[in-house]
Amino acid sequence: xxxxxxxxxxxxHARPDWTTAxxxxxxxxxxxxxxxxxxxxxxxxxxxxxxxxxxxxxxRVYEYRAGQYLVASVDLPVxxxxxxxxxxxxxxxxxxxxxxxxxAGLLLRSGPGDVPRTGGGALPGIAVSDAxxxxxxxxxxxxxxxxxxxxxxxxxxxxxxxxxxxxxxxxQGGIVRQLGLADSSLSHVARAVRWIRDHYTQPFRxxxxxxxxxxSVSAFYRNFQAVTAMSPIQFQKQIRLQEARLLLxxxxxxxxxxxxxxxxxxxxxxSREYRRQFGAPPSQDAARLRRSVRTATAVLx
Numbered sequence: 001x002x003x004x005x006x007x008x009x010x011x012x013h014a015r016p017d018w019t020t021a022x023x024x025x026x027x028x029x030x031x032x033x034x035x036x037x038x039x040x041x042x043x044x045x046x047x048x049x050x051x052x053x054x055x056x057x058x059x060r061v062y063e064y065r066a067g068q069y070l071v072a073s074v075d076l077p078v079x080x081x082x083x084x085x086x087x088x089x090x091x092x093x094x095x096x097x098x099x100x101x102x103x104a105g106l107l108l109r110s111g112p113g114d115v116p117r118t119g120g121g122a123l124p125g126i127a128v129s130d131a132x133x134x135x136x137x138x139x140x141x142x143x144x145x146x147x148x149x150x151x152x153x154x155x156x157x158x159x160x161x162x163x164x165x166x167x168x169x170x171x172q173g174g175i176v177r178q179l180g181l182a183d184s185s186l187s188h189v190a191r192a193v194r195w196i197r198d199h200y201t202q203p204f205r206x207x208x209x210x211x212x213x214x215x216s217v218s219a220f221y222r223n224f225q226a227v228t229a230m231s232p233i234q235f236q237k238q239i240r241l242q243e244a245r246l247l248l249x250x251x252x253x254x255x256x257x258x259x260x261x262x263x264x265x266x267x268x269x270x271s272r273e274y275r276r277q278f279g280a281p282p283s284q285d286a287a288r289l290r291r292s293v294r295t296a297t298a299v300l301x
Contacts, residue, residue: 056079056080
């Protein structure tokens with residue numbers, strides 16, 4: 001019952017840019033399966049109402065379909081695509097940005113025993129679960145507010161808080177709760193992720209990044225691998241290649257220059273790793289990008 005109304009609301013309020021009148025709420029509507037597209041996950045709840053999506057993070061592959069949700073607790077380089085969508089039955093999805101400060105606020109308000117304890121080890125940065133009725137109900141009520149502009153400013157923050165609480169106390173609550181814990185393993189890894197993103201063109205030593213993150217080298221490497229499904233060097237490579245692809249969309253005739261700008265001193269290495277990642281050398285992929293320029297969010301279903 002919840003899914004039927006959810007689909008109706010998503011179709012009614014879908015926009016080409018996926019935005020809505022409620023801050024942090026996104027709606028997707030896709031009419032055909034699309035090829036895998038690289039992007040970054042953001043920290044997000046993504047709920048499928050119709051169709052299906054496949055997402056790859058390193059060697060891990062996640063699939064989620066109608067009635068399932070995905071949570072991402074770290075902004076990770078991912079590749080995703082819709083696997084089930086048509087004009088008659090478009091893929092429909094709801095997305096909600098997860099703010100660590102909101103998670104922390106709810107954890108502070110919760111009483112003893114209200115929230116399951118989070119273990120000390122780092123959990124994966126992405127997980128998929130079936131959506132319980134209480135979560136679906138809250139999402140539907142949030143989307144109903146798109147038809148009630150007068151009520152949005154007061155009620156939307158309350159319903160978003162309820163959705164977040166359902167996640168915190170749900171099957172993947174451990175992953176979401178780590179977002180709000182300042183000294184969790186996830187927070188240390190997230191600190192390293194941000195540093196690598198900000199300095200992706202620069203070579204680095206894992207020992208130095210571990211120190212910046214406040215962890216021993218062995219603990220840092222183990223936790224980074226658990227959260228991101230890749231090593232710090234592999235993570236940097238993913239960021240470099242995704243940035244290169246964005247640059248090639250606007251500088252298709254400067255392959256060597258683009259490779260150098262993202263940190264590759266060796267053009268042959270850049271071309272080889274780019275082809276391995278995207279299935280075509282930079283020159284061919286740049287031509288393909290010119291023919292089909294579009295924006296997409298890999299995680300939002």
